[in-house]
Amino acid sequence: xxxxxxxDDERHAAKMAKKKAARDKIxxxxxxxxxxxxxxxxKGKGKSTAAFGMIFRCIAHGMPCxxxxxxxxxxxxxxxxxxxxxxxxxxxxxxMGEGFTWETQDRARDIEMAQAAWExxxxxxxxxxxxxxxxxxxNIALRYDYLDIDEVVTFLVEEKPAMTHVxxxxxxxxxxxxEIADLATEMELLKHxxxxxxxxxxxxxx
Amino acid sequence: xxxxxxxDDERHAAKMAKKKAARDKIxxxxxxxxxxxxxxxxKGKGKSTAAFGMIFRCIAHGMPCxxxxxxxxxxxxxxxxxxxxxxxxxxxxxxMGEGFTWETQDRARDIEMAQAAWExxxxxxxxxxxxxxxxxxxNIALRYDYLDIDEVVTFLVEEKPAMTHVxxxxxxxxxxxxEIADLATEMELLKHxxxxxxxxxxxxxx
Numbered sequence: 001x002x003x004x005x006x007x008d009d010e011r012h013a014a015k016m017a018k019k020k021a022a023r024d025k026i027x028x029x030x031x032x033x034x035x036x037x038x039x040x041x042x043k044g045k046g047k048s049t050a051a052f053g054m055i056f057r058c059i060a061h062g063m064p065c066x067x068x069x070x071x072x073x074x075x076x077x078x079x080x081x082x083x084x085x086x087x088x089x090x091x092x093x094x095x096m097g098e099g100f101t102w103e104t105q106d107r108a109r110d111i112e113m114a115q116a117a118w119e120x121x122x123x124x125x126x127x128x129x130x131x132x133x134x135x136x137x138x139n140i141a142l143r144y145d146y147l148d149i150d151e152v153v154t155f156l157v158e159e160k161p162a163m164t165h166v167x168x169x170x171x172x173x174x175x176x177x178x179e180i181a182d183l184a185t186e187m188e189l190l191k192h193x194x195x196x197x198x199x200x201x202x203x204x205x206x
Numbered sequence: 207x208x209x210x211x212x213x214d215d216e217r218h219a220a221k222m223a224k225k226k227a228a229r230d231k232i233x234x235x236x237x238x239x240x241x242x243x244x245x246x247x248x249k250g251k252g253k254s255t256a257a258f259g260m261i262f263r264c265i266a267h268g269m270p271c272x273x274x275x276x277x278x279x280x281x282x283x284x285x286x287x288x289x290x291x292x293x294x295x296x297x298x299x300x301x302m303g304e305g306f307t308w309e310t311q312d313r314a315r316d317i318e319m320a321q322a323a324w325e326x327x328x329x330x331x332x333x334x335x336x337x338x339x340x341x342x343x344x345n346i347a348l349r350y351d352y353l354d355i356d357e358v359v360t361f362l363v364e365e366k367p368a369m370t371h372v373x374x375x376x377x378x379x380x381x382x383x384x385e386i387a388d389l390a391t392e393m394e395l396l397k398h399x400x401x402x403x404x405x406x407x408x409x410x411x412x
Contacts, residue, residue, distance in 0.1 A: 012313040012350075020311065032404045044391040046246065046256035053252075053259035053285070058409040060284030065409075078266030079259070086292070105226065107218040132409055144218075165410055182404065184397040185250040190390035198238045198388065203264040203271075203338055204371055 035131075035164040036182040037156055041139060041173035044187030051134050051167045052079040059087050063131040066092040066124040070117045071137035071170070077206050092130075094120050097137070107144075114146035125160055132165040139170025142177070149176045156180060241370040242388040243362055247345060247379035250393030257340050257373045258285040265293050269337040272298040272330040276323045277343035277376070283412050298336075300326050303343070313350075320352035331366055338371040345376025348383070355380045362386060 038054075040047035056079075058065040067083065083093050096117035118141075125133050141147045153176050160166055168177065178184050200206065244260075246253035262285075264271040273289065289299050302323035324347075331339050347353045359382050366372055374383065384390050406412060 009313045013311045016311045016313075033407055034404055036404070036407070036410060038410070039396075040252065041396075042394070044393075045389065046252055046259075046391050046393065049259035049263070050252035050256035050393075051259075052262070053255035053257075054410060056259070056262050056288060057255070057284035057412070060288035061408050063409050078263035082262060082266035105219045105222045107215045165407075178396065181397050183251065183410075185252050186394040186396050187250075187252065187256075188248070188392040188394055190245075190247075190384065190392050191387050192389055198240055198242070201239055201242070201371075202267050203269050204242060204244070204260060204389075206263070 033163070034182075035160060035162055035166070037160070037180055038165060038167040039139075039173050039177060039181040039184040040167070040169045040187065041171060041178075041184070042186035042188050043171055044189040045192075046187045047169045047171075048136050050185075050187075051136060051169045054165075054167060055079075055083070055091060055132065055134055058132045059083075059090050062090065064090055064129050065132040065134070066130050067094065067134045067136060068117050068121045068124065068138075069093075069095045069097055069136045070114060070141045071097040078203070092124065094124075096120060110141075110144070111146045114141040117141070118147050118152070122155060122159070125155075125164060125166060128161040128164065130164060132167065134167045135169070137170045138168050139173045139177070141170075142174055143170070143172045149174045153177060153180055239369070240388075241366060241368055241372070243366070243386055244371060244373040245345075245379050245383060245387040245390040246373070246375040246393065247377060247384075247390070248392035248394050249377055250395040251398075252393045253375045253377075254342050256391075256393075257342060257375045260371075260373060261285075261289070261297060261338065261340055264338045265289075265296050268296065270296055270335050271338040271340070272336050273300065273340045273342060274323050274327045274330065274344075275299075275301045275303055275342045276320060276347045277303040284409070298330065300330075302326060316347075316350070317352045320347040323347070324353050324358070328361060328365070331361075331370060331372060334367040334370065336370060338373065340373045341375070343376040344374050345379045345383070347376075348380055349376070349378045355382045359383060359386055 040051055055065055055067060080093060080095060083091050097113055121135050124130055142149050156166060157180055246257055261271055261273060286299060286301060289297050303319055327341050330336055348355050348358065362372060363386055
């Protein structure tokens with residue numbers, strides 16, 4: 001812990017009152033609303049899971065949204081079935097990839113897929129009815145140069161509707177993308193069960 | 207990028223084939239199924255969002271699950287309404303806290319709430335029908351010693367049913383908890399829109 005916890009109630013109350021005052025003061029300065037460019041990267045778990053959590057949050061609020069999967073399309077995920085079965089009215093779901101690239105071993109085909117997914121992504125983002133668009137695992141397509149980072153960055157900066165949130169996930173996010181991101185989180189792996197011989201499990205990994 | 211991307215198709219195919227072989231070999235050794243102790247910590251975004259994403263994943267697979275909110279109960283979240291309105295048959299939701307501690311400034315009351323939430327958590331975890339139980343923001347209750355870390359760790363190690371996944375979230379996860387975790391992720395903040403005067407927004411923050 002970075003800080004010692006309080007030892008008695010008075011000190012705690014005083015500390016918390018100070019915290020609240022500071023927080024209220026800060027929050028009062030936060031007045032803008034804008035569509036954010038959100039990036040989830042890093043080698044840890046939770047990049048796509050947190051992004052899909054944001055999509056479910058939008059669905060919960062009745063906000064039209066959309067998902068384009070750049071890489072994981074070949075894997076059936078719980079999120080995909082839940083969205084397609086229950087919430088297709090609010091959330092468009094496009095699984096464009098065909099599994100991880102190391103499953104296909106065909107670069108030309110991967111590039112074709114990534115380009116088609118990006119075409120769909122642009123169409124969805126340009127439609128201002130979408131309050132959030134998730135580009136799942138796009139960082140992998142960018143990392144292998146299946147997509148041109150400058151083209152993606154330029155599109156997001158110049159053509160994304162002001163109020164639309166765009167969430168981009170995947171390891172090895174490019175610096176050019178992080179530079180234009182409003183909110184970027186790195187998921188860092190501290191511990192992983194595979195290391196102790198546990199396999200990927202329903203509900204946890206997919 | 208930690209590694210240069212491949213420059214031509216042959217090298218790419220060879221590299222990916224090698225990757226796939228290595229991955230298949232590793233995955234073949236992963237045969238165990240067990241209930242995991244999963245921790246999401248760190249100062250970044252996505253700790254609770256990814257945990258709720260896992261809950262929605264369980265719901266998608268028809269796996270009974272449960273959520274206990276230790277701190278955020280006072281905040282209406284999209285996840286909460288979506289689960290309570292649409293999936294109460296599969297997921298029990300208990301919002302036990304009453305907002306962040308710095309909103310209450312009453313340590314005795316916070317401790318009482320945390321203890322009641324922990325009581326409910328134990329009851330839900332002991333019931334083997336729950337495939338996953340999310341203890342949202344429990345790390346904050348542990349950090350301020352509203353709950354005894356040794357009691358929590360001992361319970362998880364000795365009483366958690368073998369196949370039940372328990373997900374614990376919040377900043378400043380205690381070392382004792384990380385030691386028994388099967389899967390631990392630190393969400394690290396790279397960039398945050400509050401810094402540029404943007405307020406918390408529906409769909410993104412809540």
